[in-house]
Amino acid sequence: xxxTTQPPSMDCAEGxxxxxxxxxxxxxxxxxxxxxxxxxxxxxxxxxxxLKNNETNEMASLIITEDRKSSTLILxxxxxxxxxxxxxxxxxxxxxKLTFGTGTRLTIIP
Amino acid sequence: GAVVSQHPSRVICKSxxxxxxxxRSLDFQATTMFWYRQFPKQSLMLMATSNExxxxxxxxGVEKDKFLINHxxxxxxxxxxxxxxxxxxxxxxxxxxxxxxNTEAFFGQxxxxxxx
Numbered sequence: 001x002x003x004t005t006q007p008p009s010m011d012c013a014e015g016x017x018x019x020x021x022x023x024x025x026x027x028x029x030x031x032x033x034x035x036x037x038x039x040x041x042x043x044x045x046x047x048x049x050x051l052k053n054n055e056t057n058e059m060a061s062l063i064i065t066e067d068r069k070s071s072t073l074i075l076x077x078x079x080x081x082x083x084x085x086x087x088x089x090x091x092x093x094x095x096x097k098l099t100f101g102t103g104t105r106l107t108i109i110p
Numbered sequence: 111g112a113v114v115s116q117h118p119s120r121v122i123c124k125s126x127x128x129x130x131x132x133x134r135s136l137d138f139q140a141t142t143m144f145w146y147r148q149f150p151k152q153s154l155m156l157m158a159t160s161n162e163x164x165x166x167x168x169x170x171g172v173e174k175d176k177f178l179i180n181h182x183x184x185x186x187x188x189x190x191x192x193x194x195x196x197x198x199x200x201x202x203x204x205x206x207x208x209x210x211x212n213t214e215a216f217f218g219q220x221x222x223x224x225x226x
Contacts, residue, residue: 034214043116043203043217044154087153096142096207098215100154 004088009105018075020104022088025069030093033064035073037084038103044087047073078108112138114206116218123194123225130190131221133204139184140206144215145177148201160187194225 005023012018024033034049048055048062050071055062061074075082087103113136123129133143142161146154158179160166166179178190187206191198201222205215 036217038154041201041220041222043114043205043220046214046216049214096159097144097156098205099156100146102153 004090004101006086006088006101006104008102009107011107011109012075012078014080014108014110015077018078018082018106018108020073020075020086020088020106021070022073023070024088024090027068027090028092031090032093033062033068033071034089034091034098035060035062036087036089036098036100037082037106038087039081039084044100047086078106080108080110082106083108112136112206112208112216114140114204114216114218116202116204116221118221119219120222121224123223125195125225126193128190128192129194129223130188131202131204131223133187133189133206133218135185135206135216138206138208140187141184141209142207143181143187144205145179145187145189146203146205148203148220154203157189191223194223196225199223199225 032049032051035047036044038044048060050062064071085103085105087100115134117132145157148154156169157172158166158168160179160181162181162184168174181187201220203220205217207215
């Protein structure tokens with residue numbers, strides 16, 4: 001699976017939109033972009049995934065660039081409970097495994 | 111979303127003893143379950159992939175005789191850490207998928223193992 005690069009940490013003010021970038025310049029055509037987050041001392045939580053179109057659900061929006069080499073996870077109105085490590089993962093269709101990188105530690109500031 | 115439950119959430123054991131951790135999919139049948147290990151301030155590392163009714167597939171560097179995985183039913187997988195040592199102290203997390211398509215995996219809440 002393609003490797004991803006994320007900033008190690010970010011801060012965001014409570015109530016503002018949190019935009020988390022991810023680079024996956026070696027992504028291939030059959031690979032999806034997944035986002036998970038891990039709140040301290042808990043198991044990861046699925047957020048969203050996409051192939052090439054932008055996606056939105058009740059938690060977040062995923063914006064994937066046209067060349068698919070990068071993406072941005074958007075939490076529209078960040079709350080203190082969104083403080084977590086966010087993982088961007090690229091996984092090929094049919095590959096069962098999720099390979100976690102180091103992620104981005106997002107801190108929401110009151 | 112689907113619910114995956116791990117038990118126990120915390121366990122302390124003596125060095126040399128074995129510890130069993132259970133992972134259950136509560137509201138779906140899981141054809142595949144995964145076991146991860148996470149050391150403090152590090153990311154999750156996949157240990158093994160478990161398919162119901164067959165032997166687990168271990169990642170490189172993971173000792174299969176030390177970390178015994180059993181996936182006897184579509185809702186239960188167990189990880190047994192045999193002859194535990196302090197260096198096995200870690201956060202163990204399981205995940206499960208409903209099927210083999212490109213759906214998301216659901217994670218348990220994790221088990222904090224401390225070997226003293």
